[in-house]
Amino acid sequence: MDTVGLLVFVAxxxxxxxxxxxxFHDASNMIAPVIASRAMTPIQSVVVVGGFTFLGPVLGGTAVxxxxxxxxxxxxxxxxxSLVVVLCxxxxxxxxxxxxxxRGLPSSSSHALVGGMCGAVVVSAGPEQVVWGMEALTRGEFTGVTKVLLALVLSPIAGFWVGFILQRIxxxxxxAASPLVNWELRGAxxxxxxxxxxxxxxxxxxKSMGILTLCLLLAGDIEEFHVPLWVVVICASAITLGTVLGGWKIVRTLAFSIYKIRPLHALNSQLTSAGVVFLASVIGAPVSTTHVVSSSIMGVGASERPKAVRWTKAREIATTWVITIPGAGVLAMLGYLVVWLAGLAL
Known part of the structure; x- marks a missing residue:
C-alpha cells in the first residue's frame, strides 16, 4: 500500500x-427529553433513536x-x-x-469540525484555501464557511423561538384538558x-460523509464529488453505534439542568428540533442538533415560566459553544505543527 492509500485508510x-x-455526543439530545418526561424507558428510547438515526443518512440525501x-x-x-491536512x-x-x-458538556460536533478543518487548512496552506464565502454574500449567495456559520448561528435562534411559540399555542x-392528556402526549x-x-x-x-468523500477525491479514488454508497452505509453505522452507546453525562445536563421537563415540554421541544434540523438537511445547511435541542428546551421553558429556566446552566452551555470553533481550530493547528516538525507533512 502506497502513502496515499495508507492515508485514505487512516482517514x-x-x-x-x-x-x-x-x-454518542448527540444521543442525549434525543434521549434526554423522553426519559425526563417518562415517555420511554432508556432501552426503548435507544432502540427507537438508534433505528431512525441509521435511516436518516441512508434516506436523507447528500445536500449537507x-x-x-x-x-x-x-x-x-x-x-x-492535502490528506494530512484533512486528517489533522x-x-x-x-x-x-x-x-x-x-466534561459532560453538550458541545457541537459541527462547530468542532468547522474549527478543526479551518485551523488545519489555514496553518498549512493559508487562509486563501478556505472558501470563506464573504464575496458571494455581497451578491446574496450563501456558500462556504459563511453558509455553514449562518446555519449554525440561526438554527438555535429558530429552535428557541419556534419552541417558544409552539408551547404557547x-x-x-x-x-381545558385534564391531566390524563399527558398519557397521549407521551405516546406522541x-x-x-x-x-x-x-x-x-x-x-x-x-458531515462525516462529506469529509470522507473529500478524502477520496483528493486521493484520486473518485473523479468528482459524489458520495459512494459504502461511505453512506459506514457513516450511518458509525453514528448509529455511537448513538446507541450514548453519553449519559450529557443526558443529565440536558434533561435536568436546563428546565424541569414535562410531557408537553418534551413533545414541543422534539417537534421543534426535528422540524428545524430536517429543513436544514433539505437545503444542505449543516447545523448542530445539540444547539437546536438545547435552545428549543429553553424556548419551551421560557414560554411558560421564564424564571424556571436555569439560565446559569444555559450560559455555561453557550460559553462552551462559543469556544468550540477556536478551540478545535487551535488543536488542529497544533496537530499540524507536530506533523510538520516530525517531517511528515510532505
Whole structure:
C-alpha cells in the first residue's frame, strides 16, 4: 500500500471515529427529553433513536455532505499534504468531542469540525484555501464557511423561538384538558423522537460523509464529488453505534439542568428540533442538533415560566459553544505543527 492509500485508510478510521463520537455526543439530545418526561424507558428510547438515526443518512440525501466537502479547496496541494491536512482537522474535531464529552458538556460536533478543518487548512496552506464565502454574500449567495456559520448561528435562534411559540399555542389549545392528556402526549413522543432521530442522522452523518468523500477525491479514488454508497452505509453505522452507546453525562445536563421537563415540554421541544434540523438537511445547511435541542428546551421553558429556566446552566452551555470553533481550530493547528516538525507533512 502506497502513502496515499495508507492515508485514505487512516482517514476512513478517523472519520468513523468522529462519526461515532458525534453519535454518542448527540444521543442525549434525543434521549434526554423522553426519559425526563417518562415517555420511554432508556432501552426503548435507544432502540427507537438508534433505528431512525441509521435511516436518516441512508434516506436523507447528500445536500449537507456537498456543503461540508466544498468549504475548503485543497485541489492544488500535493495529494499527501492535502490528506494530512484533512486528517489533522478531523482529528482535532474528534479530540474536542472527547474532551467535552468527558466534561459532560453538550458541545457541537459541527462547530468542532468547522474549527478543526479551518485551523488545519489555514496553518498549512493559508487562509486563501478556505472558501470563506464573504464575496458571494455581497451578491446574496450563501456558500462556504459563511453558509455553514449562518446555519449554525440561526438554527438555535429558530429552535428557541419556534419552541417558544409552539408551547404557547399548545398551552392555549390544551387549556381545558385534564391531566390524563399527558398519557397521549407521551405516546406522541414516540413519533417526535423518531422524527428527531431521523433528522439528526440525515444532517450529522452527512458531515462525516462529506469529509470522507473529500478524502477520496483528493486521493484520486473518485473523479468528482459524489458520495459512494459504502461511505453512506459506514457513516450511518458509525453514528448509529455511537448513538446507541450514548453519553449519559450529557443526558443529565440536558434533561435536568436546563428546565424541569414535562410531557408537553418534551413533545414541543422534539417537534421543534426535528422540524428545524430536517429543513436544514433539505437545503444542505449543516447545523448542530445539540444547539437546536438545547435552545428549543429553553424556548419551551421560557414560554411558560421564564424564571424556571436555569439560565446559569444555559450560559455555561453557550460559553462552551462559543469556544468550540477556536478551540478545535487551535488543536488542529497544533496537530499540524507536530506533523510538520516530525517531517511528515510532505
Amino acid at each position: 476512513v478510521g478517523i472519520v468513523v471515529l468522529f462519526d461515532f463520537t458525534n453519535g 455532505a456537498n456543503t461540508i466537502g466544498s468549504f475548503v479547496t485543497l485541489d492544488d496541494l500535493p495529494e499527501t499534504l 482537522g478531523i482529528l482535532a474535531a474528534t479530540a474536542w468531542n472527547f474532551l467535552t464529552w468527558w 399548545t398551552l392555549f389549545l390544551l387549556r 413522543q414516540w413519533l417526535t423522537t423518531a422524527g428527531l432521530a431521523f433528522s439528526h442522522g440525515a444532517n450529522d452523518a452527512q
